Amino acid sequence: MLLTLKRALRRSVARSWWLSKLWYRRFGLQIEGRPEDEVWYFAFGANMHDSAFRERRRMRPLEWRPGRIRDYRLRFNLEGRPKGKAAPANIEPSPGDEVWGVLYKITRRDLIWLDSTEGVPGPRYRQLWTEAEDREGNRMPCVTYIAEGKETDGTPSLRYITLLREGARAHDLPEHWLRLLESVQPAE
Numbered sequence: 001m002l003l004t005l006k007r008a009l010r011r012s013v014a015r016s017w018w019l020s021k022l023w024y025r026r027f028g029l030q031i032e033g034r035p036e037d038e039v040w041y042f043a044f045g046a047n048m049h050d051s052a053f054r055e056r057r058r059m060r061p062l063e064w065r066p067g068r069i070r071d072y073r074l075r076f077n078l079e080g081r082p083k084g085k086a087a088p089a090n091i092e093p094s095p096g097d098e099v100w101g102v103l104y105k106i107t108r109r110d111l112i113w114l115d116s117t118e119g120v121p122g123p124r125y126r127q128l129w130t131e132a133e134d135r136e137g138n139r140m141p142c143v144t145y146i147a148e149g150k151e152t153d154g155t156p157s158l159r160y161i162t163l164l165r166e167g168a169r170a171h172d173l174p175e176h177w178l179r180l181l182e183s184v185q186p187a188e
Helices: 002-014 017-026 050-056 108-118 158-170 175-183
Strands: 038-043 063-075 090-107 126-134 139-146
Touching (some): 002 017, 050 158
Antiparallel strands (some): 063 126, 126 139
């Protein structure tokens, strides 16, 4: 019940640019720019799949393209639900590695909404501003999410890893990344 009320409050605040600014300030964060400014968001987890990004989160990207961030690696080191049987995707710094995903161009207002659906600001994920590169080598600043994870990786649920695999295929991510996702063993 309390979790439902928190989500409702967060989403109500996300509908107002000015309330959002106050909400972020409460967490010591600042919202930059104007609501209509465009930003690139890098999705490496379930948000690569249209059912999560477009349907569940109700996002309408202006544009999308495959892309990667360098010097990070994909992890499954967060605690999901049910505990011990689901580990959501996360990233962590790792020089020389890369994470492939989907770059979505959205507005800053949409980013505030996306934050609210991901529990940002809050105790888990936080925004990470970094540089991404698309398939053609074009570089662009982007935002993604990162969290403090456990030392060891867990196993994602079959449903969750299937979202990542299908989203990666649908957005034409490189073959080596598809093989990596296929190698991830789901929880039983």
